[in-house]
Amino acid sequence: MKYILLSLLLFSNTLWAFDAADLKKVKEDGDCPMCDLSGADLRGLDLSMSDFSDANLSHANLANTLAHKADFSNADLSDTNLSKSNIKGAYFVKATLLHTNLSEARIWKGDFSYAHIDQCNFNESALGSAIFDHNNLNNSSFKGAILYKTIFRKKVLGIPK
Amino acid sequence: MKSVLLLILCTLAVFANTLTFEHDFTQAQKKAKQEHKQVMMMYSAVWCPECNYMKEVVFKNQDVVSYIQKHYVVLTLDVQKDTLPEGFDYPGIPVFFFLDDKAKEKNKIIGGSKANIFLQKLKGLK
Numbered sequence: 001m002k003y004i005l006l007s008l009l010l011f012s013n014t015l016w017a018f019d020a021a022d023l024k025k026v027k028e029d030g031d032c033p034m035c036d037l038s039g040a041d042l043r044g045l046d047l048s049m050s051d052f053s054d055a056n057l058s059h060a061n062l063a064n065t066l067a068h069k070a071d072f073s074n075a076d077l078s079d080t081n082l083s084k085s086n087i088k089g090a091y092f093v094k095a096t097l098l099h100t101n102l103s104e105a106r107i108w109k110g111d112f113s114y115a116h117i118d119q120c121n122f123n124e125s126a127l128g129s130a131i132f133d134h135n136n137l138n139n140s141s142f143k144g145a146i147l148y149k150t151i152f153r154k155k156v157l158g159i160p161k
Numbered sequence: 162m163k164s165v166l167l168l169i170l171c172t173l174a175v176f177a178n179t180l181t182f183e184h185d186f187t188q189a190q191k192k193a194k195q196e197h198k199q200v201m202m203m204y205s206a207v208w209c210p211e212c213n214y215m216k217e218v219v220f221k222n223q224d225v226v227s228y229i230q231k232h233y234v235v236l237t238l239d240v241q242k243d244t245l246p247e248g249f250d251y252p253g254i255p256v257f258f259f260l261d262d263k264a265k266e267k268n269k270i271i272g273g274s275k276a277n278i279f280l281q282k283l284k285g286l287k
Contacts, residue, residue: 068253086272088211088253106272108211126273129210146275148214 018060026050038076063101083121113153122160132156180220180229182237186246189236190264199267200260201233204251206240212255215273222276228283233259259286 022035026042031051039059047067058078062085069089078098082105089109097112100120107125113133120140128148138158145160152159183189186202193200205212219225229235238245240254249258249266259268268286273279 086253106211126211128214144275146214148218149210 033071132159178223178226180226180235182235184237186236186238186264189234190260193234193260194262196234198232198234200236200264201229202236202238202249202258202260203255204238204240204243204245204249204258205255209240209254211273215255215279219273219276219279222280225276225280225283228280232283 017036018038018040019036022032022037023040025035026032026037026040026047027045030047030049032055033051034054035052036056037052037060038056040057040061042060042062042065044064045062045066047062047065047070050067050070052075053071054074055072056076057072057080058076059080060077061081063081063083065082065085065087067085067087067090069091070087071091072095073091073093075092075095077092077095077100079100080097081101083101083103084105085102086106087110088106090107090111092110092112092115094114094116095112096116097120098116098118100117102125103121103123105122105125107130108128110127110130112135113131115135117135117137118139122140122142122145124144125142126146127142127150128146129150131151131153133151133153134155136157137160140158142160147160183192189200189202203212203215205215207213220229245251246264251269252271255273257270258266259270261267270279270282270286274282
C-alpha cells in the first residue's frame with residue numbers, strides 16, 4: 001500500500017514538473033520563451049512584457065499576477081489559473097486554453113486570435129477591446145464579463161451576448 | 162411657449178443625471194470646498210479602452226451618478242496633457258484618487274470595473 005501511494009505521489013509530481021532552471025529564469029529575467037513552467041507557482045509576480053511564447057504553463061498558477069502585454073503566443077495554458085490577473089494587452093495568439101481559469105482577470109485589449117479555447121472560465125473578466133478571431137467560444141463561460149467594444153472578427157463561434 | 166418650457170425642463174432633467182467633469186485641480190478643490198464634498202480625481206487617457214468604458218458606461222449608470230454627485234466633485238486629468246500634482250503616484254490607468262481637505266491622497270481605486278462593483282468600492286471608502 002505504501003509503495004502504491006509513493007508511486008502515485010512520484011507520478012503526480014512528474015506530471016506537471018516544471019524545470020527549476022526555467023522558474024529561476026522567470027523570476028530573474030521575466031522572459032522565458034519555450035520554457036517548461038508546468039505546475040509552477042507564479043502567483044502575484046510582476047511579469048509585465050514577459051515573453052512566454054511556446055512555453056508550457058499548463059497547471060501553472062498565475063493568479064493575481066501582473067502581466068501587461070505579456071506574450072503567451074503558442075503557449076500551453078491548459079488548466080492554468082489566471083484568475084484576478086492583470087493581463088491587459090496580453091498576446092494569446094495560437095495559445096491553447098483548455099479549462100483555463102480567467103475569472104475576474106483584467107484582459108483589456110487581449111488578443112486571442114487563433115487560440116484554441118475550450119471550457120474556459122471568463123466569468124466577471126474584463127474583455128473590453130479584446131480580440132477574438134477564429135475561436136470556438138461555445139463551451140466557455142462569460143457570465144458577468146465586460147464585453148465593451150470587444151472585437152469578434154472572423155469565424156468566432158458562440159459569441160457571448 | 163409650453164413646448165419651449167418642456168424642452169428646457171427635459172434638458173435640465175437630462176443634465177441633472179449626468180456627471181460634470183472639472184479639468185483644473187485648483188478649481189476642483191475650490192468647488193469641492195464650496196459644496197462640502199471631496200474631489201475624485203480620475204487620471205486617464207483617450208486611447209485607454211478601460212478609461213472610456215468608465216466614462217461612457219459606468220459614469221452613466223444612474224446609481225453611480227447619484228452617489229458621485231452627492232459626495233464628490235469629479236476632476237479628470239489626461240496622462241498625455243496633465244502632470245499629476247506632487248505626491249500622487251499611479252501604477253496604471255485608469256486610476257481614481259480621492260482627496261482630503263488639504264488636497265492630499267486619502268484613498269485610491271486602481272482600474273475600472275462594472276458599475277455595481279465600482280459603486281461598492283466607492284461606498285467602501287466612506
